[in-house]
Amino acid sequence: MIRPSLAELPPDGPALRTEEDRCFWKALVELVGRGNPNQGDLAAFAGVSQGYVSKILAGKQSPKSAVRRRFAEFFDLSYEEMIALGHKQLESQDYVPEGPLSRRYHVRESRYGGESGRQAGLGGEATALQALLRDIRTREAQQLQYTEVPLREATGSMGGGSTETGDRTLTYLSFRTEWIRSKGNPEYMTVIRAFGDSMEPTIPDGSVVLVDEGRRQFVKNKIYYLRYNGQMYIKRLVDRDGHLCVASDNDPNLLLVADADDFEIIGRCIWTAKELD
Incomplete structure (x- = not known):
C-alpha cells in the first residue's frame, strides 16, 4: 500500500483548509502508516468507499465530522485524541515513529475479516507514541473534571x-x-x-x-x-x-x-x- 509521506503535509488546498483538517490528516496518515490496516477494512468500518479512503490519505478529500469520528473509532481513539495526536506530530516533524502499529495497538480483532492485527510486540518508538497518548488522556481527564x-x-x-x-x-x-x-x-x-x-x-x-x-x-x-x-x-x-x-x-x-x-x-x-x- 502506498501512503503519503509522514514528514510533510501535501500542498495547501481546499481539502486541508483548517488546522483541524491538517491535524486529522496527519494523525490518520500516521496511524494507517504505522498499522498498515487493509484499506477495505477501514473503508467498511467507516461506511465509505475504498477509493474515498485513498483520496483522504492523499490529502485530496476532507471527510465530514461523523466519518472522522468513525475513523478514530477504528483505531479505538476518541476524535479529540486523534486531533491531539495530529497536532503533536505537526509540532514536531522530527518525531517520526517507525515500527508496527494497528488499531489501539492490536487489542482487538478486525470486524470485517481483514488482518487480525496481532503482532509480537512494539518497537521503542511505538511505546513512545503510546506514552504520548497516555499523557493526552491524562490531561483530558483532568479537564473533564x-x-x-x-x-x-x-x-x-x-x-x-x-x-x-x-x-x-x-x-x-x-x-x-x-x-x-x-x-x-x-x-x-x-x-x-x-x-x-x-x-x-x-x-x-x-x-x-x-x-x-x-x-x-x-x-x-x-x-x-x-x-x-x-x-x-x-x-x-x-x-x-x-x-x-x-x-x-x-x-x-x-x-x-x-x-x-x-x-x-x-x-x-x-x-x-x-x-x-
Missing part, C-alpha cells in the same frame, strides 16, 4: 430593565462537570451579570447568574432570564388566577403578561453562588 461556561456580554436587570443583549463571550467560568451536568446540558448554559436590587436577597446586585437556555418552559415560582417589552430582566414568574405574572422578591407589585406584550423566556436561572429554588 470541570466544564467551562461562557460569561456573555448580555446583562439582566433586576430593576428597570436592561437593553444589553450581546452574545459576545467575555470570559469563561469553570464549574465541576458532575455538578453542572446534574442540572442540565452545559451546551445550553451561559453566565450573565445581574444588576439591581429587586431580587434581593435571593440575587444580590452585581451577581453572576448561571442561565440554562434549554429550560424555557414556565414552572411556577421559578426565576428566569426573560425579555419583556424590549427589556431584559431576571425575575420570578408566578401564576395569579391563571395569568402569568412577572414578580420581584422584594416588591409585592406584579406585572401581568398580556397576549399583546413582547414576552419571551430566554432561560431559567439556576445558580448564583448558590442554587436557586
